[in-house]
Amino acid sequence: MATFTQKRNEHLDAYFYDPLLQMSYAERLIVSVVSNSWMIVYMVGAAIFLLADIEWMFWLGVLNSLYLIDWLLHRSVPQEYLPGSGEPEGNLAFYLSPRARRAIISAYNKATVLGGGFFLNLARVLSETRSIGEMLARLGVDAREFNAKLDVYLGRDLVSYKDKERLLAEVEYLVFAAFENRGSAGRSINNMDLFAAVGGVKNEQLILLFETFEINGGLLRGVVLFGRSADRASLSFRRIRRQWHELAADEYFVDSILELEKKHKVYVMHDAVRAAMRYREERFPGESSLGSVRDLIRDAAIYVSLKGDNIVRSDDVTHALEEGAARATKGAVPSSLEEPGAKQIYGK
Amino acid sequence: MTNAPAYIAARFLQRFIGFFVHWYVGGTRIFWTSTLRVLNELENLFGRPVGGSPINLINWGLRVLWGGVVCTLVVFAALVIYTCWFLLPPYALFRALDAIL
Numbered sequence: 001m002a003t004f005t006q007k008r009n010e011h012l013d014a015y016f017y018d019p020l021l022q023m024s025y026a027e028r029l030i031v032s033v034v035s036n037s038w039m040i041v042y043m044v045g046a047a048i049f050l051l052a053d054i055e056w057m058f059w060l061g062v063l064n065s066l067y068l069i070d071w072l073l074h075r076s077v078p079q080e081y082l083p084g085s086g087e088p089e090g091n092l093a094f095y096l097s098p099r100a101r102r103a104i105i106s107a108y109n110k111a112t113v114l115g116g117g118f119f120l121n122l123a124r125v126l127s128e129t130r131s132i133g134e135m136l137a138r139l140g141v142d143a144r145e146f147n148a149k150l151d152v153y154l155g156r157d158l159v160s161y162k163d164k165e166r167l168l169a170e171v172e173y174l175v176f177a178a179f180e181n182r183g184s185a186g187r188s189i190n191n192m193d194l195f196a197a198v199g200g201v202k203n204e205q206l207i208l209l210f211e212t213f214e215i216n217g218g219l220l221r222g223v224v225l226f227g228r229s230a231d232r233a234s235l236s237f238r239r240i241r242r243q244w245h246e247l248a249a250d251e252y253f254v255d256s257i258l259e260l261e262k263k264h265k266v267y268v269m270h271d272a273v274r275a276a277m278r279y280r281e282e283r284f285p286g287e288s289s290l291g292s293v294r295d296l297i298r299d300a301a302i303y304v305s306l307k308g309d310n311i312v313r314s315d316d317v318t319h320a321l322e323e324g325a326a327r328a329t330k331g332a333v334p335s336s337l338e339e340p341g342a343k344q345i346y347g348k
Numbered sequence: 349m350t351n352a353p354a355y356i357a358a359r360f361l362q363r364f365i366g367f368f369v370h371w372y373v374g375g376t377r378i379f380w381t382s383t384l385r386v387l388n389e390l391e392n393l394f395g396r397p398v399g400g401s402p403i404n405l406i407n408w409g410l411r412v413l414w415g416g417v418v419c420t421l422v423v424f425a426a427l428v429i430y431t432c433w434f435l436l437p438p439y440a441l442f443r444a445l446d447a448i449l
Binding site for chain 1: 351352355356359363366367370371436437440441443444445447448
């Protein structure tokens with residue numbers, strides 16, 4: 001794997017080591033059963049202690065509740081946040097979000113026990129998650145159809161890992177690729193980063209699968225930011241965050257598109273964003289601001305919402321662009337768009 | 349090579365230490381960063397410059413004085429909340445041990 005060697009050379013202090021993957025399947029199962037059982041017992045115990053009339057039990061219940069609150073707050077947080085540029089990278093396993101780590105372990109188990117390649121198994125595990133379903137939807141891919149096709153390829157994939165080192169090397173390769181793809185907005189390596197990395201793997205079955213749906217690693221990386229922003233929190237939380245933190249330009253852009261979606265009750269497909277970007281490139285070459293792209297998508301969203309649809313496609317962006325040009329020529333609001341929200345925007 | 353019992357023990361210890369790190373290190377950072385931001389907002393609100401007329405200057409002076417009082421109250425309230433929050437885990441442990449012994 002020449003690319004992998006290249007990646008390794010670029011990140012000399014980075015490595016991947018997850019003790020769970022070094023264990024046998026039986027040992028991983030024991031760890032999982034013991035950890036989950038312990039948490040259930042702990043929660044029940046904390047509740048009983050908290051409700052008890054005995055003083056020492058109550059105060060121990062308070063202490064345990066504090067621990068549980070902390071555990072709940074940090075449940076979806078990686079062991080460490082992604083380092084900034086120039087900072088030492090260390091063990092990449094620390095940057096995996098707990099969900100991404102579970103997906104890797106699940107795919108690893110399936111590849112070991114049931115057979116099939118790790119990459120295909122991981123794609124299957126990830127495609128069942130909500131975030132990847134949304135990613136696919138934004139690309140116009142039917143998740144059920146994608147999963148059905150994936151199952152067919154998985155059935156044909158006769159890879160068996162007699163050599164554990166090869167399987168571990170594939171996991172390591174994928175995590176490195178996902179780490180490479182991380183954007184400025186990412187704080188951890190999540191499911192979407194892994195899926196985008198799977199899209200770039202040079203695996204015959206995967207290439208065929210992704211070609212069938214006309215998607216690739218580049219396209220997937222393009223929609224990762226949308227999923228990451230939507231996944232992180234509600235719009236109101238994002239507004240607070242924006243007020244209190246400096247956000248990267250692409251985060252602002254994605255947030256504004258998600259707000260448009262909520263405001264106009266529409267869903268902006270990735271091809272619409274790409275079309276708007278393309279028009280920006282054509283009309284304002286060298287322009288780095290994403291404001292004109294957002295405005296164009298906003299016009300398209302209003303147009304779509306007024307015609308009673310809820311999906312903004314590239315055609316709608318083209319239509320909004322033409323409407324804008326016609327409006328500039330005539331200096332009037334199109335009659336079909338005479339509603340308060342539209343007037344506010346189109347009437348300026 | 350790691351075995352299951354060693355891994356479980358290491359995770360338990362990691363989570364136990366992690367709780368105190370989150371509570372004291374992470375919590376202190378979040379608490380005081382938020383307090384400083386609130387004070388910064390208050391400064392912007394009360395210390396806004398005004399025109400140069402005497403009435404405006406008197407108004408501005410009163411506003412700054414009132415702002416000083418509000419900021420002091422905010423700092424005082426933050427200190428009280430922070431102390432309570434800082435002492436909550438040891439206090440709960442003390443009460444539990446006190447009741448047992």
